[in-house]
Amino acid sequence: MGTKSGIRTEEMLLNVGPQHPSTHGVFRLIVKIDGETITGATPVIGYLHRGTEKLAENLNYTQIIPYTDRMDYLSAMTNNYMMVHTVETLMGLEIPERAEYLRVIVMELQRIASHMVWFGTYLLDIGALSPFLYAFADRERILALFNELCGARLTYNYMRVGGVKWDAPEGWIDKVKEFVSYMRGQLEGYHQLVSGNEVFLNRLKGIGVITQEEAINYSLSGVLLRSTGVKWDLRKDAPYSIYDRFDFEVPTETAGDCYARYKLRLREMEESLKIVEQAAEQFPADGEIMAKVPRVIRTPQGEAFTRIESPRGEIGCYIASNGKDKPYRIKFRRPSFANLQILPKLLIGKNIADMVAILGSIDIVLGEVDG
Amino acid sequence: MATVYMNNYLIVAIFLFLGILLPVGALTLARFLRPSNPTEEKRKTYESGVEPVGSSWVQFNVKYYIFALLFVVFDVETVFLYPWAVAYDSLGLFALVEMVIFIVLLVIGLIYAWKKKVLEWN
Amino acid sequence: MGAYLEQSLGWQNGFIFVLSAVILLAIVLGFVTYSIYFQRKILGWMQLRIGPNRVGPFGLLQTVADVLKLLLKEDIIPKAADKPLFILAPVLAFMPAFAVLAVMPFTESLHFADLGVGLLYYIAISGITVLGVVTGGWASNNKWALIGAMRSAAQMISYEIPLVLSVVGVILMTGSLNLIDIVEKQKEMGMWFFIPQFLGFVIFIIAQLAELSRTPFDLTEAESELISGYHVEYSGFRWAFFMLAEYVYIFAMASLTTVLFLGGWLPPFEFLGFIPGIVWFAIKFCAIVFFIFWLQATFPRMRVDQLMQMGWKVLLPLALVNILITAVLKTVL
Numbered sequence: 001m002g003t004k005s006g007i008r009t010e011e012m013l014l015n016v017g018p019q020h021p022s023t024h025g026v027f028r029l030i031v032k033i034d035g036e037t038i039t040g041a042t043p044v045i046g047y048l049h050r051g052t053e054k055l056a057e058n059l060n061y062t063q064i065i066p067y068t069d070r071m072d073y074l075s076a077m078t079n080n081y082m083m084v085h086t087v088e089t090l091m092g093l094e095i096p097e098r099a100e101y102l103r104v105i106v107m108e109l110q111r112i113a114s115h116m117v118w119f120g121t122y123l124l125d126i127g128a129l130s131p132f133l134y135a136f137a138d139r140e141r142i143l144a145l146f147n148e149l150c151g152a153r154l155t156y157n158y159m160r161v162g163g164v165k166w167d168a169p170e171g172w173i174d175k176v177k178e179f180v181s182y183m184r185g186q187l188e189g190y191h192q193l194v195s196g197n198e199v200f201l202n203r204l205k206g207i208g209v210i211t212q213e214e215a216i217n218y219s220l221s222g223v224l225l226r227s228t229g230v231k232w233d234l235r236k237d238a239p240y241s242i243y244d245r246f247d248f249e250v251p252t253e254t255a256g257d258c259y260a261r262y263k264l265r266l267r268e269m270e271e272s273l274k275i276v277e278q279a280a281e282q283f284p285a286d287g288e289i290m291a292k293v294p295r296v297i298r299t300p301q302g303e304a305f306t307r308i309e310s311p312r313g314e315i316g317c318y319i320a321s322n323g324k325d326k327p328y329r330i331k332f333r334r335p336s337f338a339n340l341q342i343l344p345k346l347l348i349g350k351n352i353a354d355m356v357a358i359l360g361s362i363d364i365v366l367g368e369v370d371g
Numbered sequence: 372m373a374t375v376y377m378n379n380y381l382i383v384a385i386f387l388f389l390g391i392l393l394p395v396g397a398l399t400l401a402r403f404l405r406p407s408n409p410t411e412e413k414r415k416t417y418e419s420g421v422e423p424v425g426s427s428w429v430q431f432n433v434k435y436y437i438f439a440l441l442f443v444v445f446d447v448e449t450v451f452l453y454p455w456a457v458a459y460d461s462l463g464l465f466a467l468v469e470m471v472i473f474i475v476l477l478v479i480g481l482i483y484a485w486k487k488k489v490l491e492w493n
Numbered sequence: 494m495g496a497y498l499e500q501s502l503g504w505q506n507g508f509i510f511v512l513s514a515v516i517l518l519a520i521v522l523g524f525v526t527y528s529i530y531f532q533r534k535i536l537g538w539m540q541l542r543i544g545p546n547r548v549g550p551f552g553l554l555q556t557v558a559d560v561l562k563l564l565l566k567e568d569i570i571p572k573a574a575d576k577p578l579f580i581l582a583p584v585l586a587f588m589p590a591f592a593v594l595a596v597m598p599f600t601e602s603l604h605f606a607d608l609g610v611g612l613l614y615y616i617a618i619s620g621i622t623v624l625g626v627v628t629g630g631w632a633s634n635n636k637w638a639l640i641g642a643m644r645s646a647a648q649m650i651s652y653e654i655p656l657v658l659s660v661v662g663v664i665l666m667t668g669s670l671n672l673i674d675i676v677e678k679q680k681e682m683g684m685w686f687f688i689p690q691f692l693g694f695v696i697f698i699i700a701q702l703a704e705l706s707r708t709p710f711d712l713t714e715a716e717s718e719l720i721s722g723y724h725v726e727y728s729g730f731r732w733a734f735f736m737l738a739e740y741v742y743i744f745a746m747a748s749l750t751t752v753l754f755l756g757g758w759l760p761p762f763e764f765l766g767f768i769p770g771i772v773w774f775a776i777k778f779c780a781i782v783f784f785i786f787w788l789q790a791t792f793p794r795m796r797v798d799q800l801m802q803m804g805w806k807v808l809l810p811l812a813l814v815n816i817l818i819t820a821v822l823k824t825v826l
Contacts, residue, residue: 010430012425012636014636014637015419015424017419018420020419020420021717022718028421033640034432035434036432036640036644123793124717125717126717126794127708127709127715127793129708129790130536130539130540130790130791133541134540134541137541199709199793199794199795200793202795202799203793203794203795351798352640353715353794353797354796356718378500378606379606379607379608380606380608381510382514383592383595383606385595386514386592386594386595386605389514389515389518390588390590390591391584391588393587394583394584394587394588397564398730398731398734401568401729401730402568404565405565405566405567405730407567407568409567411572414570414572415571415572416572416633416634416726417571417637417725418635418637419720423636427633427634427639428631428634431639435643435647438650438651439650442650442651442654445654445658446657449661452661453613453670456665456668457668457670458668459668459820459823463824464824467821474813474816477813478813481809481810490805490806491798491802
């Protein structure tokens with residue numbers, strides 16, 4: 001408007017973050033705005049870079065595990081598994097049944113806990129206060145279960161090469177079962193509170209649309225990929241651990257917008273509850289939780305790459321070993337980092353309120369983006 | 372009658388005066404109580420934790436201005452509507468017809484703005 | 494109060510006027526203190542928390558402590574800001590919020606100025622607030638504040654129109670702009686205006702929420718988008734006055750809604766008439782304030798373009814329709 005009649009509208013350069021409530025950490029986005037419309041966006045990352053990969057080269061394998069906790073700090077269990085799974089693949093270890101079940105249960109509970117944080121903070125981004133507190137109260141129950149299992153609430157350091165560190169305490173499995181039925185009721189409540197809200201739908205529908213082609217070209221994974229209609233979940237398509245024993249669906253949507261991603265994450269929680277329920281039913285009455293592994297873990301010379309489905313997408317670990325007790329080179333494929341790439345493209349032409357909705361729907365964790 | 376009139380507006384004046392006095396008084400009082408220790412960093416403009424680039428006093432987007440123009444049009448309408456509504460009883464059908472014509476004219480204006488996409492934000 | 498208005502002005506009467514205004518100011522400040530407390534408590538209960546419970550019994554002194562803390566906070570004015578305007582803005586925002594109360598009748602005997610153009614005065618004066626907000630946002634020389642100020646200017650003027658038009662129906666039915674007459678008319682009709690003017694009532698409530706910048710229309714502050722909007726650079730007591738203005742406006746708007754649509758101090762049934770009018774006023778008033786806080790716990794925030802479109806494309810035509818229906822019905826019946 002305006003340009004014809006000689007009125008000049010200046011573009012403004014605006015820093016969103018690192019100190020901004022909706023960037024979910026120390027993420028900085030330099031946006032160019034005309035009024036409230038975004039005409040350009042440049043993400044700046046690295047504020048939380050700790051050099052995990054480099055540090056890991058000087059640590060032995062057991063010592064690396066706590067570092068993986070601190071990458072995606074909202075799903076530390078999954079990250080633990082991602083690392084130990086690669087080492088186990090490299091060593092060709094056989095994992096005891098009971099340990100596998102424990103791993104699956106904690107990983108799926110972790111997926112629910114992670115999606116819970118996403119749900120709460122996302123609604124907060126959209127401007128709703130209460131769901132944040134409800135979601136955190138429910139997540140708290142999962143953290144309490146983890147606390148009972150391994151004595152930590154956020155950075156568990158629970159898994160070991162060859163199994164898990166702690167066995168389930170007495171009655172723990174029953175508590176897990178109890179949680180599953182409780183959580184089903186809660187999810188129902190979330191749908192009633194949020195999913196049908198007109199204001200909420202208007203904020204999300206048709207916003208941040210990703211096409212299937214773009215999703216694949218940008219190497220997106222997880223919910224972002226599935227929201228475009230690609231049915232790709234490593235738990236089904238390249239089963240690891242004992243996921244092939246459980247009956248669950250891989251939900252997909254075709255719209256590719258923020259609302260599709262919202263619906264998918266809620267559906268995924270239901271599916272995870274199914275897995276947890278089945279795993280708790282089948283949980284072996286007794287057995288070892290650690291395979292026979294030497295005191296100092298040495299991997300044979302060679303390299304291995306494994307990938308698993310984290311709450312945020314495909315997380316992978318590559319280890320190049322020269323036969324010592326430390327990796328020669330370790331590399332993590334971090335889904336938040338890969339998924340973030342599409343952000344500038346999605347933001348052009350949107351306004352500031354949409355920016356918050358789009359960034360939130362990608363679900364990044366800065367510890368993982370920066371590594 | 373004149374006294375009532377005077378008294379009423381005196382009260383309004385008192386309220387306006389108090390409305391100014393409270394913030395001015397409280398801020399003056401606060402001046403004696405609060406510390407004053409300005410440093411360069413404190414007095415910087417906040418922009419998400421980094422140095423701001425450029426001033427914010429720019430030629431801002433014209434869209435906001437168009438809403439202000441529309442506002443003026445419709446606010447003037449209300450200026451006509453209020454006395455009309457008060458005196459409606461004594462004016463009767465003629466006033467109704469007249470006001471319908473007036474509102475229709477304004478609605479045409481609104482529809483024009485609507486069709487011209489002035490009401491769209493993006 | 495009515496009796497004093499009839500008398501000619503002397504020192505004694507003048508003193509009584511000032512004193513009554515000061516008392517009302519004290520009551521309003523008390524309301525603000527405890528509405529903040531109850532807001533936090535109510536939000537707390539709705540969100541599975543307990544809310545403030547440390548300062549004083551049941552946390553009743555929490556807001557007092559907060560105000561004292563703000564009083565002792567350093568006053569920071571950014572170097573890049575326009576200092577005179579920066580200082581002026583909170584005063585400009587607060588003054589109209591209190592001044593509109595001059596015409597508010599609480600019962601038939603407890604009122605202050607009894608203006609013939611009471612409603613018009615209210616609407617005219619309340620329009621000044623937006624100046625305070627825009628001044629504050631612009632003077633800060635902060636980009637977030639500027640966007641917030643622009644948003645609130647656009648929002649407030651866009652919703653002022655439906656707000657103003659939605660009460661024309663009430664004026665038509667009463668034939669007066671005097672707020673006391675409006676309540677008397679409701680008594681005469683034996684029906685509160687929210688029944689015959691239901692459409693107007695709904696529009697008024699929605700537009701009022703937007704004018705107050707409360708959820709789901711809290712875009713002007715939008716902490717998750719604009720960090721705080723227009724008052725991001727304000728701290729200490731200057732910031733407190735922006736907040737104070739906001740809560741005094743809740744007081745004023747809830748009072749106005751009670752008077753216009755909920756029959757002011759009238760009891761719902763005749764036989765309940767022995768309970769004093771001020772109690773009925775307080776009950777209705779509190780219900781509206783509670784409603785505003787309740788929405789805050791329930792709703793997400795609208796987007797700015799949706800907000801504008803709703804104002805201009807939905808509420809404004811509806812308000813015009815409401816006027817026409819009321820006028821036609823009045824002629825026909």
